Amino acid sequence: xxxxxxxxxxIVMLVALAVLLTTPSATRAELVEEIIAWVxxxxxxxxxxxxxxxxxxxELYRSHTGEQLDQQVELLQKTLLLELIxxxxxxxxxxxxxxxxxxxxxxxxEGFMSANNISNxxxxxxxxAEQGLDLEETKQQILAKGxxxxxxQSEVYNRVSVGDRELEAYxxxxxxxxxxxxxxxxxxxxLLADTDEKKNETRxxxxxxxxxxxxxxxxxxxxxxxxxxxxxEVGGEFxxxxxxxxxxLLVEPAFMLPEGSVSELMETPYGFHIxxxxxRIDDRVKxxxxxxxxxxxxxxxxxxxxxxxxxxxxxxxxxxxxxxSKHVELLSVPAPPPCERL
Numbered sequence: 204x205x206x207x208x209x210x211x212x213x214i215v216m217l218v219a220l221a222v223l224l225t226t227p228s229a230t231r232a233e234l235v236e237e238i239i240a241w242v243x244x245x246x247x248x249x250x251x252x253x254x255x256x257x258x259x260x261x262e263l264y265r266s267h268t269g270e271q272l273d274q275q276v277e278l279l280q281k282t283l284l285l286e287l288i289x290x291x292x293x294x295x296x297x298x299x300x301x302x303x304x305x306x307x308x309x310x311x312x313e314g315f316m317s318a319n320n321i322s323n324x325x326x327x328x329x330x331x332a333e334q335g336l337d338l339e340e341t342k343q344q345i346l347a348k349g350x351x352x353x354x355x356q357s358e359v360y361n362r363v364s365v366g367d368r369e370l371e372a373y374x375x376x377x378x379x380x381x382x383x384x385x386x387x388x389x390x391x392x393x394l395l396a397d398t399d400e401k402k403n404e405t406r407x408x409x410x411x412x413x414x415x416x417x418x419x420x421x422x423x424x425x426x427x428x429x430x431x432x433x434x435x436e437v438g439g440e441f442x443x444x445x446x447x448x449x450x451x452l453l454v455e456p457a458f459m460l461p462e463g464s465v466s467e468l469m470e471t472p473y474g475f476h477i478x479x480x481x482x483r484i485d486d487r488v489k490x491x492x493x494x495x496x497x498x499x500x501x502x503x504x505x506x507x508x509x510x511x512x513x514x515x516x517x518x519x520x521x522x523x524x525x526x527x528s529k530h531v532e533l534l535s536v537p538a539p540p541p542c543e544r545l
């Protein structure tokens with residue numbers, strides 16, 4: 204799964220590669236000469252960084268707006284350089300671990316062609332040539348973006364598991380997370396009377412209607428005939444509703460009365476209210492067997508992110524890398540010693 208995600212990122216990077224060809228050569232040459240990071244003998248240039256920043260910012264503008272967009276752009280600017288450094292480190296680790304990069308590169312390329320409805324390598328080569336792109340260079344770009352995902356999947360994700368005992372302990376300690384709020388379907392009769400004078404005039408009729416509602420079977424017919432609420436057209440029916448959907452006055456009778464029961468005549472600021480409980484599902488806690496697999500996926504994903512953070516911290520500490528002093532502020536982690544190579 205992670206490998207496929209990185210393959211998709213590699214595919215879209217071809218768009219960024221095509222954009223590079225339109226950049227004025229003098230500017231590109233100037234940017235290429237500025238190396239901003241050194242990673243185990245490999246380099247990251249200012250051009251690499253700016254191209255990736257431009258591409259990812261464009262993606263954010265297509266998927267976010269407003270304050271959320273601002274937050275995501277700010278986060279990208281804080282984390283991007285470290286991500287590029289991590290890509291280099293993981294790609295180099297893949298080589299050291301003996302990954303079959305030729306086979307992996309072909310698999311990633313096939314994914315690219317499939318995603319873009321390209322039937323064969325010849326057609327791909329032709330399309331790339333029209334954009335001024337070289338097939339072999341493109342393969343290397345896709346591979347460079349895909350290798351880190353393969354390392355993460357093999358060295359971290361595939362090694363994460365959640366046992367039944369761990370899962371059951373989490374469930375027992377977090378029962379509130381598995382509670383399902385009850386829901387109720389009601390019928391209502393509302394008689395509007397918003398002043399004391401109107402209430403005194405309406406009360407005898409309200410009591411008569413309430414008496415009929417408790418003794419006659421067809422509450423819906425009474426609602427259609429007498430209710431001032433908009434629900435009168437459908438026999439006073441409304442719901443399903445949770446506790447939070449109801450006024451405080453209605454919560455207790457709605458969730459305490461047996462199904463089929465009619466409430467007392469309730470006086471409200473706006474008049475009189477009568478409800479009947481049609482159906483109700485009480486609050487419940489989902490049993491473990493109902494949530495077991497979903498919970499296992501959640502716990503595995505959470506553990507994966509914890510393990511990934513530890514893995515990357517360890518991997519960085521075992522690598523030799525540095526960032527040019529004037530670009531250190533782009534790092535989201537404490538900077539390594541000054542970069543004497545740059």
